[in-house]
Amino acid sequence: MPAMSPTMERGNLGQWKVKEGDAFNAGDVLLEVETDKALMDVEATNEGVLAKILVPSGSKDVAVNDVIAFVAEEGDDLSDLSDPAEFRSSSEKEEKKEKKEASKESTTTTSQPPTESKGHAHFTKPAFPSVLRLANQNGIVEPEKDIKGTGPHGMLTKGDVLAYLGKSHGAYGTSKPHHTTISQLGGSPTKGDRGSKEAAKAPPKPLDGHDIQTMILQGLDSMSAPPLTPAKDVSVDDILGVYTAQQAPRAGPAPAPKQAPSMESVLADLLKT
Structure with a gap:
């Protein structure tokens, strides 16, 4: 092809x-x-x-x-031509080979008997020596098989042994779970704490006729008050110019300097009088 x-x-x-x-x-x-x-x-x-x-x-x-x-x-000479069946398509060969392998795998899977798990599935880690010693002292030879562990990863604890012996009401003894909130530790209150505080507040006092009248008058006063007129924009230079203004020089020639009067002009003025 x-x-x-x-x-x-x-x-x-x-x-x-x-x-x-x-x-x-x-x-x-x-x-x-x-x-x-x-x-x-x-x-x-x-x-x-x-x-x-x-x-x-x-x-x-x-x-x-x-x-x-x-x-x-x-x-x-075409008489010794090979059997055409030997040259069938490779796709047909692959399909038959895959079917044969799949049937072989299914036969192998069904022929294998299911394996049974040994021991308790909940016990995956060995117990501490102190726990095993406590169990042996109380006549428990195989504690991992007789007692269900409640520790991490199914580990056997002393509480489990004591509960099994009836010396404790549970694996955790008489202690009770206590949930401490952040507000109790001095941190920011949580949503639950805020909700409980808000619920503890007293309900708002209903408004009477006097309160309603006061609110209406306050609203009318705010509506009748004259609006504030915005101030005119003033430059800082204009304000300071009043204090820093200087006299502008006059146009034209500068005035002649004044001279002291002479003795003759003074005597002439006296004689005229």
Whole structure:
């Protein structure tokens, strides 16, 4: 079975164009192969005779490289041709091999008797020497078989032995489980603690007529109050400019400096008076 593409693994056999026993030349179409994309012709690369067809026309799901026919040259003796059954498709061989192996495995599984587990399944770890000594002192030869352990991983504890002997009400003695909350340790209260505190609070006092009237008046006062007028934006430079302002210089020529009066001008002024 030829591969018509690099990814082809199986295909359908179309129509044989050459009959069994007929001769063909190079380039003649021998058969059609149907892939998942198209129907393609298979041409002969050399001349010869189609001696035997093993896979007939219209066969489906034929594996690549399976023997589908025998090709010979003219004049070859075909009497000693091997049994075509020896050249059946590799897919059929694999399927039969898988079925045979599966039936063999199922036979082996059913033939094996089920194994029984020894001892108690709950006891997976040995007990401490002190626990074994306590059990032996009280006449318990095999405590791991007679007593069920309640320790980690089914480990046998002294409490288990004492409970078995009737000297204790349970594996944990008279101690009772106590759950300490974070609030009791000084941490932040949990949701349960907050809920209990809120539940312990007294229910709110119902409003009477005076309270309702007071609330209405307060609402009316807030509505009738004049809105606040936003202040005008003022720059800091404008405020400080009042204190830091300096007199601007006058335009024009600078005034002449004043001179002290002379004695003559003073005497002239006195005589005039």
